[in-house]
Amino acid sequence: MKLRRLVLALAVVVQPVTLVAQEADSAAVRIQVVPDTPTASTAGDSLTVGDAVWVTVQTSGPRGHYLLPETLVEAYGEHPELAVLESARQDGQLRLRVALFRPGPFVLPTVRAGVATAEGDTLRVPVYADTIQVASVLAPGDTLLADIKPLWVSGGISLWFWILLGLLIALALLAWWWWRRRGQIDELPQVRPDAYQIARRQLESLQQEPPSPGRRIVAAAEIGEIVRVYLTDGWAVSARERTTFELLPTLPERWRPIRPALASLLSAVDLVKFARLAPEPGEVPRLARTGLECVDRLVQTRQPPEILEAEEAAS
Numbered sequence: 330m331k332l333r334r335l336v337l338a339l340a341v342v343v344q345p346v347t348l349v350a351q352e353a354d355s356a357a358v359r360i361q362v363v364p365d366t367p368t369a370s371t372a373g374d375s376l377t378v379g380d381a382v383w384v385t386v387q388t389s390g391p392r393g394h395y396l397l398p399e400t401l402v403e404a405y406g407e408h409p410e411l412a413v414l415e416s417a418r419q420d421g422q423l424r425l426r427v428a429l430f431r432p433g434p435f436v437l438p439t440v441r442a443g444v445a446t447a448e449g450d451t452l453r454v455p456v457y458a459d460t461i462q463v464a465s466v467l468a469p470g471d472t473l474l475a476d477i478k479p480l481w482v483s484g485g486i487s488l489w490f491w492i493l494l495g496l497l498i499a500l501a502l503l504a505w506w507w508w509r510r511r512g513q514i515d516e517l518p519q520v521r522p523d524a525y526q527i528a529r530r531q532l533e534s535l536q537q538e539p540p541s542p543g544r545r546i547v548a549a550a551e552i553g554e555i556v557r558v559y560l561t562d563g564w565a566v567s568a569r570e571r572t573t574f575e576l577l578p579t580l581p582e583r584w585r586p587i588r589p590a591l592a593s594l595l596s597a598v599d600l601v602k603f604a605r606l607a608p609e610p611g612e613v614p615r616l617a618r619t620g621l622e623c624v625d626r627l628v629q630t631r632q633p634p635e636i637l638e639a640e641e642a643a644s
Contacts, residue, residue: 357390357391358394358452359390359457360386360442360454361386361387361459362385362437362459363384363385363459364382364384364385376462377464378429378431378465379429380463381426381427382427383424384426384427384437385419386398386401386422386456388444390444393593394444394445394446394447395445395596395599396443397442397572397574398603399574400443400574401440404440404441404442404456405427405437409430410429410431411430411438412427412430413425413427414426414428432463433462434460434461434462435461435463436459436460437456437458439456441454442456443574445573445574445596447589447593448588448589448592449589449591449592451574451577451578520563520564524558524562525563527559528563528624529621529624529625532552532555532624533621535613536614538614545607545608545610545612545613546607549597549602549613549616550601552594552598552613553598553602555620556620556624557569563627563628573592573595573599576595577591584627584630587626587627590619590622590626594616597612597616
């Protein structure tokens with residue numbers, strides 16, 4: 330009876346400690362959005378409602394944490410007072426071009442972006458922003474506020490015509506999609522039995538150090554593509570159509586011990602592909618070895634559990 334009470338007391342004490350550790354890990358990462366310094370063309374009140382402005386996403390925190398840009402764009406997309414027009418990488422930082430639709434001192438809404446850790450977990454970190462001054466759009470000689478220019482000009486073809494045309498196009502696309510899917514409903518995804526051998530042969534050929542930074546970028550991107558193709562062809566996992574942030578949570582539970590290595594590999598490759606940052610010398614052979622380790626460990630999970638247990642007992 331005393332032993333049982335002691336176990337319950339330890340369980341109650343350990344649970345809060347785990348939660349505090351997760352919160353501390355998330356709080357160690359900070360994301361700040363800073364607008365570009367005003368120039369002669371955008372100084373003063375010249376930035377008006379609907380104009381586009383570039384902002385820089387600055388991140389800080391422990392090494393091994395990677396911002397997932399698509400989560401930030403999706404979070405801003407839920408707020409109608411702004412629109413993300415495009416994104417770019419410059420000097421290793423993410424830059425966004427946004428249009429603002431509210432006059433006055435404008436602060437981008439505080440949203441939460443995804444940050445991937447080296448262990449394959451995803452943290453939700455708040456994003457803070459500086460103030461941007463936005464002027465109203467006034468008609469010349471008038472005091473009528475016209476923050477957003479009208480999207481529809483009176484006259485011409487009726488609005489109902491375009492609505493009806495859009496419905497007809499949507500129905501045609503729906504019928505085409507249904508016809509394409511009609512013969513595929515009961516089909517199971519096909520896998521290639523030689524996908525493992527192909528992936529391993531390709532990864533072994535990339536273990537040599539590329540001669541230039543440009544070749545290192547190409548080689549690192551190719552390593553990530555080989556692993557994604559292997560997941561698609563060898564396991565019927567939709568790895569080529571998903572981002573790393575979308576892919577990792579959908580992997581089978583039995584792959585949990587392999588997730589940290591996959592997350593580290595794919596995150597490093599994403600940084601090379603999208604930021605166009607050349608890997609350090611020696612990094613490409615290391616990525617190739619990590620890819621070989623991943624495909625080798627994945628193919629071992631095809632053995633039934635009883636065979637694995639028998640092998641462990643024999644050893």
